[in-house]
Amino acid sequence: MTADVCIVGGGFSGIATALSLAERGYTVVVLEAQRIGWGASGRNGGQMIAGISGEHRIESQLGEAGRKLLADIRYLGNDIIESRVERHQIRCDLKRGWMEVAARPRHMQALRAYVDERLAAGDGDDLELVEPADMERVIGSRLYHGAMVDRRSGHLHPLNLCLGEARAAAGLGVEIFEESPVTDVVGGDRPFAATAQGRVEAASIVLAGMMEPKFETGPLNGLLFPTGSYIVATEPLPERVAREINPQDLAVADSNVVLDYFRLSADRRLLFGGRCNYSNRDPRDIRATLRPRLTQVFPQLEGVALDYAWGGKIDIVLTRVPAIGRREPNVYYMQGYCGHGVNATHIAGQIVADAIGGTMEKLDLFEKIRHVRLPVGQFLGNQMLALGMLYYRLRDLL
Ligand SMILES: Cc1cc2nc3c(=O)[nH]c(=O)nc-3n(C[C@H](O)[C@H](O)[C@H](O)COP(=O)(O)OP(=O)(O)OC[C@H]3O[C@@H](n4cnc5c(N)ncnc54)[C@H](O)[C@@H]3O)c2cc1C
Known part of the structure; x- marks a missing residue:
């Protein structure tokens, strides 16, 4: 079959890009190896956080152009999500309000500096610092040394968002094929993506998300090192307890690297x-590993039942800047959000859709980023990354 664009991967990256393209009138086919949202997009913590990872690196490498890029895209993903949820009536429990809590006193200084910087740049109105003595107002935990609330970030049910966007895309004519692993991607004069059943010929191909190493050639070589992240879900909490631990119903992340x-x-x-271990292997018992952390944060939840536990892979690039660019002139890629992908995938989807439409400005900037590569193969690279994470965990604890 043929299409203007063939997208490999039916997570946020693929579906957000498909929807951006379909809204502009392109014919689009999405090929997903498993089910829509099966990867990190359907498993994540649902924190919709402004900005993208690696912002300091973008500023230091691109200077003023980088600062302008960051200001332009900071809330772009959140805005796209909010407008799609409203336009397509997607039921994904979207709520505004996200908070970074300072795990160490020195982290509060960094949060203060960040808010000052944003206020000076004229876009800090949605940020609020919470002083250590005032923390009870935002969280029922004594563990933290202050916080920053971002009222324009928030949280949502990620799988329902992904499925809702896929439905909206299908409504605009996007053809979505599940259980269709792509086995080959060829650029050049007659680009196509092949599956066991057939091939899609398209003017542009998008590798949307983390792919198997065989597709990670050229600029993707040695770039990406997946690492595990894990979540437990408690039994439903009595309203009183829920209000006590999280009185403003905020999404919360602490300021540690791990x-x-x-x-x-x-x-x-x-x-x-959170992360369960530093061996880069899935833990044998996610509940047993995460429970001590949970009760350290909220001792009042001692003994609570953990009804569900799951994990997924976070796509880490060493520079922390998402890798958005072209493997060949008509084969695009987007990946490496470093655990910060709900917002960033939607930004990337728009940037790639713009580029396919001929507006290259933002894609060009991302392509200019000099990434760090590990020319050591996936296994060794993952072990090195695990060691690096352990280093950061120890540093967090100091
Ligand atoms: C446990 C966990 C918690 C997280 N929490 C948060 C959070 O709270 N906030 C946040 O912003 N980010 C979070 N993230 C990160 C976020 O989920 C990801 O950055 C984002 O979902 C990446 O989306 P994606 O579409 O690029 O990748 P994915 O969702 O992984 O989608 C890629 C898709 O490509 C498909 N695929 C792969 N190879 C092929 C092939 N050969 N042919 C066809 N299809 C293929 C896969 O099946 C998959 O469905 C979390 C991640 C994890 C794992």
Whole structure:
């Protein structure tokens, strides 16, 4: 079959791009190896956080152009999500309000500096600092040394968002094929993506999200190192307890590099996520590993039932800047959001859709980023990354 654009991957990257393209009148085919949202997009913590990872690196490498880029895109993903949720009536429990809590006193200084910087740049109106003595107003935990609330970020049910956007895309004519693993992607004069059943010929191909190493050639070689992140969901909490631990129903992430993140679901479960180990292997018992962290943050939840536990892979690039660009002139890629992908995938989808339409400005900037590569193969690279994470965890604890 033929289309203007063939997208490989049916997570946020693929579906957000498909929707951006379909809104502009392109014919689009999405090929997904499993089910829509099966990867990180359907498993994540649902924290919709402004900006993208690696902002300091973007500023230091691109200077003024980088600062302008960051200001332009900071809330772009959030805005796209909010407008799609409204336009397509997607039921994904979207709520505004996200908070970074200072795990160490020195982290509060960094939050203050960040808010000052944003206020000086004229876009800090949605940020609010919470002083250590005032923390009870925002969280029922004594563990933290202050916080920053971002009222324009928030949280949502990620799988329902992904499925809702896929439905909206299908409504605009996007053809979505599940259980269709792509086995080959060829650029050149007659680009196509092949599956066991056939091929899609398209003017442009988009590798949307983390792919198997065989597709990670050229600029993607040695770039991406997946690492595990895990979440537990408690039993539904009594309203009084939910209000006590999270009185403003905020999504919360702490300021450590190897961080804890949590929020309440619409049915008042605490979804508590974090990293379980530094071996880069899935833990044998996610509940047993995450429970001590959960009760350290909220001792009042000692003994609470953990009804669900799951994990997924976070796509880490060493520079922390998402990798958005072209493997060949008509084969695009987008990946490496470093655990910060709800907003960033939607930004990337728009940037790639713009580029396919001939507006290259933002894609060009991302392509200029000099990434760090590990020319050591996936296994060794993952072990090195695990060691690096352990280093950061120890540093967090100091
Ligand atoms: C446990 C966890 C918690 C997280 N929490 C947050 C959070 O709270 N906030 C946040 O912003 N980010 C979070 N993230 C990160 C975020 O989920 C990801 O950055 C984002 O979902 C990436 O979307 P994606 O579409 O690029 O990748 P994915 O969702 O992984 O989608 C890629 C898709 O491509 C498909 N695919 C792969 N190879 C092929 C092939 N050969 N042919 C066809 N299809 C293929 C896969 O099946 C998959 O469905 C979290 C991640 C994890 C794992």
